[in-house]
Amino acid sequence: AQSVAQPEDQVNVAEGNPLTVKCTYSVSGNPYLFWYVQYPNRGLQFLLKYITGDNLVKGSYGFEAEFNKSQTSFHLKKPSALVSDSALYFCAVRTGTASKLTFGTGTRLQVTL
Amino acid sequence: DTEVTQTPKHLVMGMTNKKSLKCEQHMGHRAMYWYKQKAKKPPELMFVYSYEKLSINESVPSRFSPECPNSSLLNLHLHALQPEDSALYLCASSQVILAGGNGELFFGEGSRLTVL
Numbered sequence: 335a336q337s338v339a340q341p342e343d344q345v346n347v348a349e350g351n352p353l354t355v356k357c358t359y360s361v362s363g364n365p366y367l368f369w370y371v372q373y374p375n376r377g378l379q380f381l382l383k384y385i386t387g388d389n390l391v392k393g394s395y396g397f398e399a400e401f402n403k404s405q406t407s408f409h410l411k412k413p414s415a416l417v418s419d420s421a422l423y424f425c426a427v428r429t430g431t432a433s434k435l436t437f438g439t440g441t442r443l444q445v446t447l
Numbered sequence: 448d449t450e451v452t453q454t455p456k457h458l459v460m461g462m463t464n465k466k467s468l469k470c471e472q473h474m475g476h477r478a479m480y481w482y483k484q485k486a487k488k489p490p491e492l493m494f495v496y497s498y499e500k501l502s503i504n505e506s507v508p509s510r511f512s513p514e515c516p517n518s519s520l521l522n523l524h525l526h527a528l529q530p531e532d533s534a535l536y537l538c539a540s541s542q543v544i545l546a547g548g549n550g551e552l553f554f555g556e557g558s559r560l561t562v563l
Contacts, residue, residue: 366550377451377537377554378490385549424489428550433478433503435550437489 336361338427340438347415347445355410355441357425367408368426368435369399378424384408395419415445453538453555461563462528468558470521470538478544479521480552481513482537490537496521497543528562535559 338359347353359365366385370378382393389401399410410423425438451472460466470479478497482490495503496515510532512524521538538555542548 368551370554375535375557375559377453377556378539378552380551380553383549383551422487428544433495433497433544433550434492435552440487440489442487 336365336427336429336434336436338425338436338438340423340425340441342441343439344442344444347443349417349445349447350414353412353415353419353443353445355423355425355443357408357410357438358406359408359425359427360406361427361429363429365408366428367399367401368428369393369397369408369410370424370426370437372422372424372440374421381410381423415443417445417447419443420445451538451540451553451555453536453558455558456556457559457561459561459563460525460528462530464528465524465526467525468523468536468538468560470523470555471519472540472553473519474540474553475518476540476542476553477518478541478548479515480539480541481521481523482539484535484537484557494523525560528560530562533560533562 368383369381372378382391384391384401392398423441426435428435454469481493484490492505493507494513499515510527514522535557537557539552541552
């Protein structure tokens with residue numbers, strides 16, 4: 335079985351400050367981890383993925399995520415938040431040959447001036 | 448071309464109507480997916496097609512009928528829906544996992560369905 339948890343329903347941060355959106359996962363086997371962003375009434379946009387290799391993954395729009403195997407975490411980070419980053423963020427996991435991508439419950443990021 | 452195109456963007460239908468949602472991609476992906484998403488909730492997997500054959504049906508009611516007529520197209524036929532079926536329906540595609548794909552999904556913008 336595979337699952338992913340996003341412990342925060344909402345994260346509030348001031349523009350220019352660093353942001354972190356948390357994600358932890360549970361899988362049997364090696365995880366394939368993803369972050370997606372969704373703006374209101376839009377589809378999901380891919381941000382970044384961890385498949386193998388370097389634990390620090392860089393993605394779109396200045397986002398990055400760090401894979402931590404010992405803590406089973408894959409937190410999303412950005413050094414300096416923008417108001418335009420305000421959206422709903424989903425962490426997702428897949429393992430092995432499973433076609434199914436399991437999504438977390440989502441975290442709403444609110445960036446204010 | 449890295450787009451997944453969904454039509455229509457909005458659909459309003461009565462409980463006795465028959466309608467269809469359409470999805471198209473030209474990325475050469477041989478896995479295609481239908482997801483249902485309620486407001487402020489994560490997407491829920493409905494169906495997966497792999498090489499144009501249905502590989503996963505997540506116990507979806509028969510009033511939803513998927514079809515994959517070729518490797519670029521995916522349809523979702525709707526009949527006798529209930530108001531609680533109102534949601535955003537997302538189509539996605541990916542490389543087939545067993546063919547070396549990593550599972551990255553490419554999503555369309557969705558079709559917002561309202562059932563009256």
